[in-house]
């Protein structure tokens with residue numbers, strides 16, 4: 063039997079809070095050319111834009127016989143038409159047209175999920191729409207800032223989203239998994255500091271006076287063409303509820319203050335990661351690599367994107383294999399190492415949110431009764 | 435639909451009461467079980483064994499530990515609002531869980547929220563949701579005078595330029611037609627306030643031919659033009675016939691005598707239960723929302739789950755007469 067039970071902070075497959083923002087796609091993926099179908103937290107959604115350019119997310123199943131609305135077409139200023147028997151819905155999900163009758167059944171509607179476009183992403187809130195608050199969208203401002211340049215990609219990971227979060231919260235794996243690009247033994251030798259509050263967890267690691275691994279040596283030379291010698295390296299991993307991790311990374315010429323605030327003699331990047339659970343065993347992993355030097359160079363943007371893509375392909379292979387091993391070894395538990403501290407705080411925050419929602423749902427029966 | 439909903443009564447304790455405006459009390463209640471609410475919901479309060487009143491919920495705690503309701507003291511009150519205005523912290527009363535007849539939907543391109551007087555209690559939290567979502571909305575609050583209008587300060591603070599006040603005694607009477615002139619086909623319009631105001635909006639809405647589903651207000655179903663009365667039911671080509679009593683639907687009567695009819699929603703929405711009226715002595719009291727007005731006026735078909743037949747003598751309010759001599763009859767034609 064496959065253990066997919068979503069409980070406990072060391073669960074192999076974690077449940078996901080629903081009253082939370084998740085990315086449903088890149089800004090350019092949601093358009094008026096094609097209705098995009100994406101499943102987020104077990105909810106199939108049909109995503110498109112209105113004539114005015116506002117993104118919309120409706121349940122991807124018609125009220126009538128559940129035909130996917132994503133197979134239909136856009137109608138009117140903000141609506142879609144079901145491909146099967148032609149019912150039309152507006153962007154609030156209300157049926158506005160029933161071809162075979164003069165009136166419209168007032169109960170005919172599909173869910174319209176709260177949607178916000180921010181930081182180059184389309185964010186959706188799969189839970190109770192009345193609780194949605196755009197102020198809770200994670201801070202990824204580097205994605206849309208004049209002071210940063212970069213680009214990213216999407217990985218369709220065949221693994222529970224929590225395994226991706228675990229992966230990003232502990233970067234000692236770079237030494238083994240990414241030995242040819244960013245890995246080095248100092249990663250495991252250096253100490254980490256873990257802090258947290260209600261919605262964030264931060265893991266900080268500094269490495270002083272080390273050799274720059276190949277990826278960072280190239281970046282240094284993009285900024286300082288004659289660079290030789292040792293560097294100080296930093297990794298500051300910040301998790302934001304429910305599934306965004308932005309990592310402040312970089313190296314600076316050794317001893318120039320890169321670890322204490324003066325990064326002028328170094329190069330700085332931000333690895334932006336946000337992971338949307340699709341279901342218990344699949345996730346969509348959106349990432350971008352942003353930098354704050356040589357902003358004019360499209361060559362560097364492309365090289366960095368492709369370089370990180372290569373690194374993340376190694377992660378993807380591991381995550382897929384790990385998920386398969388979880389399925390194949392149902393009697394085996396997860397155990398923890400001290401390097402997992404960051405990941406364990408993330409799991410605890412998420413578990414708290416999931417449990418709070420369960421209690422709420424359990425006692426919410428009266429109100430939903432009344433919705434008839 | 436509150437119809438058919440089972441009400442769960444529970445005891446609640448008054449946490450606080452304060453004046454939110456002239457004649458409007460804001461009362462915070464805590465239930466013995468959590469009271470989960472959402473914008474547009476109301477709770478029923480048992481004032482006396484045979485007196486229940488509904489009050490809109492202004493807001494509630496996310497964990498259900500309290501709800502805040504707004505109550506206007508009505509000059510014509512038969513005791514309900516007077517009772518509520520006399521509540522003191524620590525008093526107990528019996529309430530239902532919040533009930534939802536007026537849900538807000540997210541995702542519309544534009545919103546207009548119109549509150550008249552104490553109607554702001556229902557609209558207040560809707561505006562808050564739309565603000566948090568960054569939706570495009572306008573909040574219009576109509577009142578007699580500023581002191582009679584609740585929550586003015588917080589509304590100003592939260593909604594700034596999106597809030598428009600229209601205060602009667604400042605000579606600023608709302609121009610309903612002008613307002614609707616700016617509403618387009620994809621605007622959702624939510625209103626709660628005096629019947630006269632809502633009627634004016636409804637008329638202007640129909641005149642502008644705006645989509646009816648986008649005009650939202652608390653509805654209590656289509657209750658028909660006639661009081662329910664008993665009538666005789668026959669079936670073409672069959673010996674079976676019966677009398678449909680005032681508290682029974684045609685569909686129930688058919689099931690009782692063993693005639694198999696198709697149906698789904700049983701509330702006049704889907705049109706699956708439509709049957710042809712073969713012969714009619716009386717008038718059909720259409721209580722569905724499936725047929726258009728034009729279709730209803732021809733009296734050739736009806737939704738048997740909700741619609742009835744009335745003898746012409748009995749219009750609503752006149753009181754049902756029960757004698758067989760005036761009893762209406764209906765013959766249904768099943769294919």
Ligand code: FES
Pocket residue numbers: 124125126127128129144145146147148149
């Ligand atoms: S399934 Fe969509 S109209 Fe029938």
Ligand code: FES
Pocket residue numbers: 696697698699700701702703704705706707708722724737738739740
């Ligand atoms: S059963 Fe749906 S209208 Fe009668």
Ligand SMILES: [Fe+2]
Pocket residue numbers: 229235236239240373374377
């Ligand atoms: Fe990695």
